[in-house]
Amino acid sequence: MQGHINVAGTNHHLVDQGEGAPLLLIHGFPLDHTLWQGNLSMMSSSHRVIAPDLRGFGQTPPRAGTVTMEQFADDLRAILTVLEVKEPIALCGLSMGGYIAFAFQQRYPERVKAMVLCHTNPHADAPEAAQKRHALADRLLAEGHGPLIEAFLPKVLPADAAPSVVEKVRGMMEGTSLEGAAAALRGMAQRADVKPRLPLIQVPVLVVSGAKDPIAPPADVQEWAKLLPKGQHIELPGVGHLSCLEQPEPFNRAVVPFLQAL
Numbered sequence: 001m002q003g004h005i006n007v008a009g010t011n012h013h014l015v016d017q018g019e020g021a022p023l024l025l026i027h028g029f030p031l032d033h034t035l036w037q038g039n040l041s042m043m044s045s046s047h048r049v050i051a052p053d054l055r056g057f058g059q060t061p062p063r064a065g066t067v068t069m070e071q072f073a074d075d076l077r078a079i080l081t082v083l084e085v086k087e088p089i090a091l092c093g094l095s096m097g098g099y100i101a102f103a104f105q106q107r108y109p110e111r112v113k114a115m116v117l118c119h120t121n122p123h124a125d126a127p128e129a130a131q132k133r134h135a136l137a138d139r140l141l142a143e144g145h146g147p148l149i150e151a152f153l154p155k156v157l158p159a160d161a162a163p164s165v166v167e168k169v170r171g172m173m174e175g176t177s178l179e180g181a182a183a184a185l186r187g188m189a190q191r192a193d194v195k196p197r198l199p200l201i202q203v204p205v206l207v208v209s210g211a212k213d214p215i216a217p218p219a220d221v222q223e224w225a226k227l228l229p230k231g232q233h234i235e236l237p238g239v240g241h242l243s244c245l246e247q248p249e250p251f252n253r254a255v256v257p258f259l260q261a262l
């Protein structure tokens, strides 16, 4: 099904598709669940795939102020309760979705069977980066989507991305609520450094990076992925920050066998 469900007073929009072991897809910033459009069909051939629009993104309404990674994780936990998903899940998060996956795993370790961490990192923002996020949050509330798109579109896609992919990503950014984007920027600015916890994550973790990703460069990803006791790292050639959308087939070939082997 695709539609809205009421979760603690907020109408969360999501796709819930397929049957089998549950898989929760967590999109990045400032995007929505359609980031996974090229992956849903293959993933749902073996899994029950739940792909929500996070609070303030896509068709899920925002909350003003700050939304922390922990609050996003609590929303996801509440969504699983409403959908009556009781067994441990595989979590697949991209970038901010990875930050949220780390928060979810810390808060609800018994609910996590495995993780796929795409184009993300366990680092906290340096003070200067955090300050830039706050400044961008203020600017976009005053000026609209322009500063958001200027700041993120060139970073998330390589210069040679297909025009259809560029338009798709621009559309997702334009569809993001300004209040929602500002709240998530403030939340990301205050996220914790997760590196000390990586050796404690005892479930299988597939870490995916992209050769042309300036936000999560493969050399850095390789370093922190080594700290995961059951981690494995795959670097996809020819893609930037959004491999699942840029080149869905290679992404699916890397991720789906990992999920099916769990």
Ligand code: MLT
Pocket: 027, 028, 029, 030, 094, 095, 096, 097, 156, 188, 215, 241
């Ligand atoms: C994302 O893709 O979710 C963002 O680039 C994350 C970030 O800005 O740190």
